[in-house]
Amino acid sequence: MITICIIEDIKDIQKGLKTIIESDSRLHLLHCFDNAEDAIELLPSLEPNVVITDINLPHKSGIDCVNEIKHNYPDIQFIMFTIYEDNDQVFEALKAGASGYILKNTTPIKIVEAILELYEGGSPMSPKIARKVLSSFNKSISNAVNELLSKREQEVLELLSKGFLYKEIADKLNITLSTVKRHLNHIYTKLQVQNKTEAVNKLYGKS
Incomplete structure (x- = not known):
């Protein structure tokens, strides 16, 4: 079960998110916060898997x-x-360590899909x-790729670059x-690529 905390100061929106999470058996809501200050204080002890803020x-x-939280946790x-x-x-949040974002007009089904x-x-x-994240980094393209992709996506791409087949990657990472x-x-x-060759080239800074 995925444990979740919400940080949202508008009560109606907070209530809507709470309803979406509590209606899915795969998700478990730990706590709702009205402000960042309380969240910063309590999140380390709650240890949620996901924080929607x-x-x-x-x-x-x-x-x-x-x-304040991501560096230590x-x-x-x-x-x-x-x-x-x-x-x-949004861009600054991603640079700070957020892993993605959900639009407030997203349907409940899509919100759950994003959390999963x-x-x-x-x-x-x-x-x-x-694209904005990728183009912003003043490092090499390969470093920028690693900044942009999640850890799991990096693992998939690295295995792909070594010639592993999709089924072999699934077995190696214990995923479907x-x-x-x-x-x-x-x-x-x-x-912004069309195939695995272009993706691997990006990984090694070849294009």
Whole structure:
């Protein structure tokens, strides 16, 4: 079961998220916070798998929360909850250590899918934001790729680059074949490539 905390100051939105999470047996809601300050204090003891946080909060922002928690508790995964798809704040949140984001007008089914994807090692985000993250890094392209992809996506791409077949990758990482394919689709989208050759070239900074 995936344990979740919510940070959202608007009560109606917080209540809607709570209802979505509590209606799915795979998810377990630990706590709802109205502000980042309380979350920063209590999240380390709650140790949720996933934190869904608004960006714009009353005092400290959701980005501040990611900054303060993620460094010492890297296993806690943050997903930003925002009304903007292509926004500098989303970009800053990802750079701070968030693993993706959900739009506030997303359907309940898609919200649950994003949480599951995050828990399985993915990073739910739009191609536009992924492209912005990739192009922003002043390091080598290969380092930028590693910054953009989740740990699991990096593992899949590295095994692919070594010539492993999809089924072999699934067996090696102890995941299903469909999960491997889903990770590859996300990798292609984020790296703006069409096939595995282009993706591997990006990994090694060849294009």
